[in-house]
Amino acid sequence: MSIDLAAVRADTPACKNLLHFNNAGASLTPQPVYDTVIAHLDLERRIGAYEAEEAASETLEDFYDAMAEMLSCHRDEIAYIENATRAWDMAFYSLPLEAGDQILTHSSEYASNYLAYLQQARRRGLKIDVVPSDRYGQIDVAALESMINEHTRLISINHVPTQSGLVNPAEKVGEIASKHGIFYLLDACQAVGQMPVDVSRIKCDLLTGTGRKFLRGPRGTGFLYVRRSILDQLDPPFIDLRAGNWIDQDSFEFAPGAKRFENWESYVAGRVGLTHAVRYALDIGLDSIQSRVVELAERLRTRLAQIKGITVRDPGEHKCGIVTFHKQDEEAFKLAARLRASQINISVTTPASARLDSQFSVQRDIARASVHYFNSEEEVERFCEILGR
Numbered sequence: 241m242s243i244d245l246a247a248v249r250a251d252t253p254a255c256k257n258l259l260h261f262n263n264a265g266a267s268l269t270p271q272p273v274y275d276t277v278i279a280h281l282d283l284e285r286r287i288g289a290y291e292a293e294e295a296a297s298e299t300l301e302d303f304y305d306a307m308a309e310m311l312s313c314h315r316d317e318i319a320y321i322e323n324a325t326r327a328w329d330m331a332f333y334s335l336p337l338e339a340g341d342q343i344l345t346h347s348s349e350y351a352s353n354y355l356a357y358l359q360q361a362r363r364r365g366l367k368i369d370v371v372p373s374d375r376y377g378q379i380d381v382a383a384l385e386s387m388i389n390e391h392t393r394l395i396s397i398n399h400v401p402t403q404s405g406l407v408n409p410a411e412k413v414g415e416i417a418s419k420h421g422i423f424y425l426l427d428a429c430q431a432v433g434q435m436p437v438d439v440s441r442i443k444c445d446l447l448t449g450t451g452r453k454f455l456r457g458p459r460g461t462g463f464l465y466v467r468r469s470i471l472d473q474l475d476p477p478f479i480d481l482r483a484g485n486w487i488d489q490d491s492f493e494f495a496p497g498a499k500r501f502e503n504w505e506s507y508v509a510g511r512v513g514l515t516h517a518v519r520y521a522l523d524i525g526l527d528s529i530q531s532r533v534v535e536l537a538e539r540l541r542t543r544l545a546q547i548k549g550i551t552v553r554d555p556g557e558h559k560c561g562i563v564t565f566h567k568q569d570e571e572a573f574k575l576a577a578r579l580r581a582s583q584i585n586i587s588v589t590t591p592a593s594a595r596l597d598s599q600f601s602v603q604r605d606i607a608r609a610s611v612h613y614f615n616s617e618e619e620v621e622r623f624c625e626i627l628g629r
Contacts, residue, residue, distance in 0.1 A: 241528050248524070248614045259619050262585040264402065264430055264562050264610035267456040269513070270520055277458055277513040284509070293508045299515050300508070306518040310526070311447065311465055312438040316497030319464040320511055324429040324450035325352050327464040330501045331425055331446040332356055332396070333477040339365035341393040346371050346379040346408065347596035348401035353427060354595070357396075367391065370596060377404075377555025381412045388416070394423045399437070400430035403589040403597055403606065404564050405537060406556035407431075414443030423470070429453065433521055434561050434612065435530040445470045451510070454561070454612065457517030458510040466498040480504050524613070532613040533561040536620060540611060543624040550627070553599055553606055562610045564589065564599075567627070572605040575627075582626055586610075 251270040283292040304315035321327035374380040417424035426444040433454030447465040451457030482504035494500040549568035591600040
């Protein structure tokens with residue numbers, strides 16, 4: 241099914257004067273999603289926050305159904321979390337890892353995740369090993385399996401890194417993790433919303449994501465998926481009266497399902513908005529979104545490669561809507577500032593985001609343009625024309 245470009249751009253008013261190629265940072269919120277957030281904030285102002293939350297209970301419950309539909313899982317395997325980093329932390333720090341246990345990851349890993357590995361390695365005596373890349377620059381699946389031993393307890397990678405258009409072979413990694421009975425944590429922060437993500441096919445045990453990026457939801461919203469079969473092996477790093485039930489002076493029990501990872505206090509208007517953002521994406525269709533995004537990104541890469549002095553950096557056998565490049569005669573942050581003066585948004589990735597990524601050994605800072613389905617071919621042409629000046 242093709243996307244009605246005129247309709248989705250009409251739902252994105254900023255398209256009239258802004259060229260937004262920073263969807264991997266934070267996308268532009270569709271008008272219907274924005275309206276639901278504002279309406280809930282107004283309701284809180286008029287009748288009170290607790291009362292407004294009660295009035296929105298049906299939508300808040302629909303979040304679990306909508307997210308479960310998006311990820312192809314059960315609603316009780318979904319938790320609402322304040323952001324992607326906190327969702328990932330709740331997943332990682334709940335795992336029963338002990339001294340001598342091995343974590344396998346990849347050089348594309350995001351800084352926040354790797355910092356957590358280092359902290360837990362210091363605290364618990366864990367061992368971190370980085371799986372090499374294959375000829376495409378993605379995680380080498382054969383090498384991954386060869387590195388598994390009796391101490392391997394966790395495979396933890398990103399589906400799409402923050403610093404390139406690479407799409408890691410998440411399903412093939414899942415087959416190996418499942419075969420060897422190893423925990424599999426997938427950071428899908430940059431994947432969910434721009435492509436179908438099916439946890440039943442990927443076979444991950446835990447998956448985390450955000451609302452603000454390709455889902456086009458509000459900032460300060462995120463989610464966590466936890467496979468039912470591993471739930472009782474996990475120990476959430478902290479709980480409150482939503483995550484647990486206080487039985488008596490000496491005992492408590494966890495809340496059922498993935499809600500044991502939730503927090504009682506949350507940005508309710510954001511949760512309402514995130515629910516509508518998920519439904520908005522589902523209504524368009526994830527297959528259609530992926531086709532549109534991949535087509536636009538490839539068009540952008542092709543056009544960039546035709547501009548003298550520009551080198552496209554994206555590795556990967558399969559690529560997504562993130563396009564990274566270097567302009568020979570213009571430093572990345574200065575380029576981003578120049579483009580912003582022309583009402584064009586991009587971002588810049590630096591070594592601080594991914595210390596192990598070999599891209600940064602060639603170029604310190606890399607420009608990142610990330611397209612979405614509401615962007616147009618005309619915007620790609622305009623972007624390249626201004627970029628090449």
